[in-house]
Amino acid sequence: MRQRLTIASAAVLALIAALLVHVLPAHADTGFRVSEGRLVDAAGNDFVVRGVSHPHSWYTQETDSFADIKSLGANTVRVVLSSGDRWEENGPSDVANVVSLCKANRLICMLEVHDTTGYGEESEAATLDQAVDYWLRTQSVLEGEEDHVLVNIGNEPYGNDAAANQNWADDTSEAVQRLRSAGFDHTLVVDAPNWGQDWAHTMREGAQGVFDSDPHANTVFSIHMYGVYEQESVVVDYLEHFTDSGLPLLVGEFGFDHSDGNPDEDAIMHHTERLGLGYIGWSWSGNSEGVDYLDMVEDFDVDSLTPWGERIFHGPDGIAETSVEAPVYGGGEPTDPPTPDPTDEPTEPPAASDCEAVYSVVGQWDGGFQAEVTVTALTDLTGWDTTWTHTGGASVSSAWNASVTQDGPLVRAANVAYNGALAEGESTSFGFTGNRTGTVTVPDVQCAAVS
Template identity: 45%
Template sequence: MRSRTSLAPRVAAVLAAVLGLLVPLLSFATPAQAAATGLHIENGRLLEASGNDFVMRGVNHAHTWYPGETRSLADVKALGANSVRVVLSDGHRWTKNSVEDVAAVVAQCKANRLICVLEVHDTTGYGEEAAAGTLDHAADYWIGLKDVLAGEEDYVIINIGNEPWGNTNPAGWTEPTTAAVKKLRAAGFAHTIMVDAPNWGQDWQGVMRANARSVYDADPTGNLIFSIHMYSVYDTAQEITDYLNAFVSARLPILIGEFGGPPDQYGDPDEDTMMAAAQQLRLGYLAWSWSGNTDPILDLAIDFDPTRLSSWGQRIFNGANGIAATSEEADIYSSSGGDTTPPTAPGTPTAAAVTSSSVTLNWAAATDSNGVTGYDVVRLSGAAETAATTTAGTSATVTGLAPDTSYTFAVYARDAAGNRSQRSGTVAVTTSSGGSPATCGVAYRVANEWPGGFQGEVVIRNTGSTAINGWTLRWTFPGSQRVSNLWGGTSTQSGAEVSVAAVSYTATIAPAGPVTLGFTAATGGTNPSPTVFTLNDSTCSVV
């Protein structure tokens, strides 16, 4: 990988020489295997439950560092990808991805009809990188996710740990890799398991190449696939084709789990040969990386914007042997009961409760002939979407919001086949100021009225003994009134609910002091007065 960790120095000329001396793999018959479940390995190939090849054409996405960018999964799907490798953390080095978060990632992959490769990144460069965690720790993390991952064998591949050995004594890779595979199988995992190579994933000393057979034979299910990461070590066509063909000839499954093309200080990778060889041999590839990389030259999309592909992104998605030209969607999505019809769009959400850091949304259910399995709530910023939460019901509480901030939300529905509905209508919500609970009184009156409209006045009085610094006032109209202009604050309205945030000259209300708001509004014929007002989420007396 190239993000959030330092790559160990590599001397291209020496590495190229070493590559030519790597011990070739021997081909033996595949051992007896358990019955296939979902994605599985047969005769050196990755197959779906249908028995057809599945050839990965996708990208890596750094979810653990950018957990709000789950819209990226829809974006890479729209560009043609059939799979995505998702960066997670087991908590050893970075913030641990929770059970709920991983469940949401899997749901997002399925909603966007992607095969999901989940990987723990904390193992990167173990033995050379002091901060790296062990494969055994990563295996324990996967076991803790068993309830989430069980039953997802058609959709999920478990990549035990990213680049789990550096350049220091890479021969040490074999034993812990074998042990981690056995630990997961003993825990009952039937998924296809992916293992990365040592030497920061590039295997330039040939340890994985020489020991792949023994590691593979140690898996009682035979559902094991090897992942080579190809960066500057692989700067000639001969090195690339020799390595991949060694596995293919031995009937050992392999894919290019990460690769880069732009040159760096270590050399100039030959991405053209990598992609051409993968296409010729029908092997998968997953480019590094979608966006947010600390080495910007390896961002496929600039600032997570699918309309701003870098030259590297254009090469991967639209170039020769690229994703657009060679990707085929997984059978499971086109054969799930033959259902390709998405649910109807859910109803426009309404805000049931708003605080300084959260909002509870409700919406009318969507419909689907085979049943709706869940909903995705998204937050909108302009045209961009950020997934906020996933739920099975028609209500969700979105947390982690900033005080006194306006947000816009919408909802999608999903069905059992992974089809996703059109987006619902949108609702605008402003969070409260986050100030301390207020003791308050409110006087409301209609100052002037005309056909179809009126002028209103609201007087807020601080009935407490300390000043109120910063406030948000809310009320709900009992009729169909709609505010058109307001002074003394900044207003938003969602349905019948009006939210007014203080402006600089009204932000402080001294003890016993008042603040007056004025507004004009339209009516729907009648003009009943609101009866409940809250200030900083505290109910005020109406005077």
């Protein structure tokens, strides 16, 4: 047992405690904060970001976009701003109007400076220090908005230049400390280097030091997932590194396709939902020629959703299905999903000698559906293989946690490297999205051991 404190030492501790009452940062009483690796509001309510980026800096006239984004279920909008170092500066009055639009539409504003994109590789890019200068010029309109605004210091602040990336941790820590010293009490969001994708794991390895440098312990890390994240295993490994380390993370940008590869958007959305992490898709509308396939709506028209827009808003683990309005606006737990049709109820096929598999329809929408299969070992397995036959014109379009092939209505799904070995009684699950022309029924799934 610990020895009792002496009267003198107790008095010293009491004096320190009294002093701390006067120096606790404002975020202790108001605004978002990080608690045990999670983003929470002032009352301690968990908040999971679900939103999209809006290119406000280049389309300042498109103010209806805030209401349109909200109408599709988002709880957050990441707003592109310029510090004036590369594009025309969004001044304090413009930023104040953006914040008012967010609040009027019950959205959390994540404000970001875009001029830093690709510093060290992009000659016109601004430094993080210049981004901080901008935030200090804008501070007067952000004070008191800590419960509505997250400050994303600088977008993708380094390209792939190895020498510049070595400075990411020091430069990011310095930016955080400058903002804190100036009185910023907001939750700060910091982007990874390597054009946001952190393929060299600079942020992953340096995140703890950056977090520890924040005197408010209120910094969230942002990974951008494009072509580096083509494989589900890579997505899972990166996300779980942060959750296992107790460090706050969100996917600050991602798409369904990109010039550098084909990101696995299904895995990104599924595993962020599984882990309770936020995500923000890129982007609402107005992308330049060559990357205009990343527009979610055509010409800022909410009634003209693109395939990417349909996927992120209405698909499995999408915004409409998973977003919960911020507690500051009165949001709470998501509403109970509608009672599934009888055809959606899982059925258990007869047990095989080695393993059994249970197929469940998780959700259906016009022309598509999502399903999950749970495999349970009836003896020790080193690998497994499942087969079934779809009806209703159903076919698999993308899958996670299994290697899936199909020949007409016949589907085969086998384990991947990390979930093949199962002890007797142990289970694992895989899922997929699919296309359909009719009603999806639950097929019998055959399961067998493979060596």
